[in-house]
Amino acid sequence: MQTVHRTPAIAVVATTSRDIQTELLIIPIFEDDTLQDEAELDSASGGEVAAARARGEFKAKPFELFFTAVRGWKAPRVALVGLGSRKDFTDDRLRRAATTGALAARQRGVTRMAIIDRRDTGVDAGRAAQVLAEGAIVGNFDGASYRTTDPPRVWLESVTLRVTGDAAAVKRGLERGQVLGECTNLARELANEPGNTLTPRVFAERAAAVAAAAGLTVDVLDEARIAELNMGLLLGVARGSQEPPRVVVLRHQPAGAPGAPVLGLIGKGITFDAGGISIKPAENMDKMKDDMSGGAAVLAAMSAVSRLQAPVRCVGVIPMTENMPGGRAFKPGDVLASADGKTVEVLNTDAEGRLVLGDALWYARSLGVTHLVDVATLTGACVVALGKTTTGLFGTPDSWVEQVRRASERAGDRSWPMPVFDDYKELFKSEIADFANTGGRAGGAITGALFVKEFAGDLPWVHMDIAGTAWAEDAKPYQPKGATGVAVRTLVELALGVDTWGKL
Ligand code: BES
Ligand code: MN
Ligand code: ZN
Numbered sequence: 001m002q003t004v005h006r007t008p009a010i011a012v013v014a015t016t017s018r019d020i021q022t023e024l025l026i027i028p029i030f031e032d033d034t035l036q037d038e039a040e041l042d043s044a045s046g047g048e049v050a051a052a053r054a055r056g057e058f059k060a061k062p063f064e065l066f067f068t069a070v071r072g073w074k075a076p077r078v079a080l081v082g083l084g085s086r087k088d089f090t091d092d093r094l095r096r097a098a099t100t101g102a103l104a105a106r107q108r109g110v111t112r113m114a115i116i117d118r119r120d121t122g123v124d125a126g127r128a129a130q131v132l133a134e135g136a137i138v139g140n141f142d143g144a145s146y147r148t149t150d151p152p153r154v155w156l157e158s159v160t161l162r163v164t165g166d167a168a169a170v171k172r173g174l175e176r177g178q179v180l181g182e183c184t185n186l187a188r189e190l191a192n193e194p195g196n197t198l199t200p201r202v203f204a205e206r207a208a209a210v211a212a213a214a215g216l217t218v219d220v221l222d223e224a225r226i227a228e229l230n231m232g233l234l235l236g237v238a239r240g241s242q243e244p245p246r247v248v249v250l251r252h253q254p255a256g257a258p259g260a261p262v263l264g265l266i267g268k269g270i271t272f273d274a275g276g277i278s279i280k281p282a283e284n285m286d287k288m289k290d291d292m293s294g295g296a297a298v299l300a301a302m303s304a305v306s307r308l309q310a311p312v313r314c315v316g317v318i319p320m321t322e323n324m325p326g327g328r329a330f331k332p333g334d335v336l337a338s339a340d341g342k343t344v345e346v347l348n349t350d351a352e353g354r355l356v357l358g359d360a361l362w363y364a365r366s367l368g369v370t371h372l373v374d375v376a377t378l379t380g381a382c383v384v385a386l387g388k389t390t391t392g393l394f395g396t397p398d399s400w401v402e403q404v405r406r407a408s409e410r411a412g413d414r415s416w417p418m419p420v421f422d423d424y425k426e427l428f429k430s431e432i433a434d435f436a437n438t439g440g441r442a443g444g445a446i447t448g449a450l451f452v453k454e455f456a457g458d459l460p461w462v463h464m465d466i467a468g469t470a471w472a473e474d475a476k477p478y479q480p481k482g483a484t485g486v487a488v489r490t491l492v493e494l495a496l497g498v499d500t501w502g503k504l
Contacts, residue, residue: 004192005141005185008156010133012174013114014164018044018073022114022160025075026101028094030086031060044070045078060084062093063100063477067108075114079104091123092412095131095138096478102139103480106154114160125165126173131412132161133174134489135478137181143192143482179307180411180492184485186210187300191293191470191483195272200238200320203271203292204246207299207318211250214303216316221247229339231359234319236336237352240276240329241322247360248295249367250302250316254309262313263495264369264459265302266360268353268376269295269320276323276349277331290483291353293470294375295320301491312498317364319356323349335433338362342454345433353378354451355437361455371501372461373404373494374452375487381444383468391415391469391486394449395462403501404462404494411489415464424450464490 017025018040027041035042035050042049048068052058058066064082081097083089098115105113115136117128136159163170190198190206198206204220211218223244226234231247238245248269270291274280280288295318302316330336334346336355340362344355353376361372382392391408393415395401401417408415427439427447435454439447449463469486472479 004144004189006155007137007178007182008140009158010136010161010174010178011158012129012161012163012170015162017041017116017162020114020160020162021074022112023075023077024105024110024113025073025078026098026105026113026115027078027080028083028097028116028118029060029080030083032086033060041070041078044073046071049080063096065100065104065477089121091127091131094121094123094128095135095412098132098135099139099478102136102156103477106139106156109154111154111157113156114162117161117163119164124169125163126169129161129163129170129173130177130180132163133177134181134184137178138184138485141185141188143480144189176308179304180489183300183304183492184488186303187293187296187485187488188483190296190299191290193289195289195322198271198292199243200246200269200271200322201243203269203295203320204248207248207250210299210303214306216302216306217251217253219249221249229363230337231339231363232337233339233344233355234321234359236330236334236346237276237323237355238321240326241324242326243322245319245321247363248299248316248318248320250299252302252306252310252314254311254313257311257313261370261498261501262315262368264364264367264372265298265314265316265491266357266364266372266374267295267298267316267318268292268357268374268378269318270323270353270356271320273323273350273352274325276352277325277329278349279325280350287471290471291377292320293377293466293483294487297375297466297485297487297491300485300488304488304492305495308492308496310492310495310498312495314495315364315367315369317360319360321356323352338455340455343433345430345436347436348438351437351448354448357452358455361452365457365459370459371400372456372459373464373491375464375466375491377467377470378465379445379448379467381441381448382465385418385445386416386468388468388473389414392445392465393417393462394420394446394465395460396420396453397460400460401462404464404490407494407497408490410493413486413490414469415490418446418449420446420450420453
């Protein structure tokens, strides 16, 4: 397999554009920029920029690209990246412009590039350094390839950011951006991996190695320990597979942090979801290798939280198993007992995510967490409701949901709240057990979330359904096809913002 991502050396300078020595200079441009703003650039390009603008060849629509040579500057070439209209500007546009620039640079064989932070966007310098670094690193990623005939990849070796402002803030922002970019790529790499190479045991080993390198405490529960803890829901799902389940527990205990709050992050880690006995149709079943994207996001976020020394205690719990239709598999009609004593009638073995999350939420609570967030590729219904670009947020109280939503906005992960009214609970009533594991088609994403809620106790809890957002079907200028690393940065921004938690 060829390497899938690399972190370039990143330096920050405060010089003018013309003085930056690099192969390709990326300059973000607004649709409504006046040519006065670009006057110097235009003359360096020998009038190419103005001519392209006049012809309508380059309109600076979001993430549109225009390449031109420049003379008299230290860089031989410039790429303009469209930011769209000024009134629609968010710092996520800047992040995506950086990714667009990085991907385009690599396609053209460029290994050294620079990005100019415009001084007139209102984004403060620290934040600009952060989002530009994140964007560039996320652009230095390719889906893993097992093709034996692939030519070697082109990687960015060095990236220069032109950002002016408070040096200490820029340094902090750059560090955050580097860690967030790297950890996003880590989650993408894991989610892209096939089910035969990333089995529960391998996922657990990889998680333990990542965690140790990041300075986290790590504990891997094997099938014997899982049985001792009576995690009957997880064990039920795992029965159909030859591969034993694992639960990975990660702890971030920063020196001097108060005893509470303790953030509990739980990620669905189904390394392959065949549906079990309620087997999925063959079409697109291969996609179900990414059914551990939530687990990968939690792992990657925990490693970032530790590397950035977030001032809050965090516990990560990742239940890992395959969902397969083996001869000893759990069956529709079976009744399973969860670790906290609740019983579940299995009506559909393909609704396995909520089962493994149930036991994992219970375990996180038993470890003393005070706030819960779970991340899962849980329901096709969420994709129907919100599409492929917005993550569904479900939870209680509203203030905790809003806290997570704001974190996702800072992260550049789109998410939106969905209702969790009690009325939906009757949809997954069971005749013979405390509840059934499915609630029918109507409101499928909500009943899935409410099932998980049964295991959250009285704690503030948010469920992020990333079934639509974990995997990009179509390539965009700022996002190649494949795993997206969604939720990693949201979780980290949430942990870093702990001082605002009580204030909503
Ligand atoms: N992993 C799937 C959900 C999923 C579907 C993720 C499509 C990404 C794309 C989950 O385990 C599942 O199979 N859910 C079922 C639940 C149903 C049986 C109640 C679904 O959504 O169909
Ligand atoms: Mn399933
Ligand atoms: Zn699943």
